[in-house]
Amino acid sequence: MDCGDHHPVCRRYQSAAELLGRRWSLAVIRVALDGPARFGQFRSSVDGLSARLLAERLRELEEVGVFEKTQVGPRTFEYRLTPKGEALARVISELETWANSWD
């Protein structure tokens, strides 16, 4: 007895959902939509974001090609969205709309 057609969630969607479904990913990407950011800027823009998890998310998002890292000082790096990362703006924007429409 079934109550509808449920397609298996496709592999590509599932990978994307796993990437964005890691703690703080969606917040970190949101910050970078305002422009290239340094480690401290991510931390001061996101309440409660720990240095350890931020470093983890930045590394992962760089590995999958959402961020690129540029050295801008002896020990300073800047993170900016790649075109692949910028394409997430539409997802983020719909999520903002949703967040502002529903309590």
Place this chain on the structure above:
Amino acid sequence: MDCGDHHPVCRRYQSAAELLGRRWSLAVIRVALDGPARFGQFRSSVDGLSARLLAERLRELEEVGVFEKTQVGPRTFEYRLTPKGEALARVISELETWANSWD
């Protein structure tokens, strides 16, 4: 020395990002967009989804008003998206587009 304006991520966005940024949330919501689903249907539609985490996600998503649960048999429940949950279709759809456009 700054490299751009970084607004603090607003509280409402951050709550939404935390909700969808829990493991499997985005996959579980994707399944329910096909129609009301039972526990086993979620599990068979999402590769690797454990019973424990599915139960956790369903409970949380019900608590925040994204899902509603209906009893359809002695020990069988069906989960369907509320209007608030259905409004996430636009987020999911943009994520699908992104997942299909970028490797």
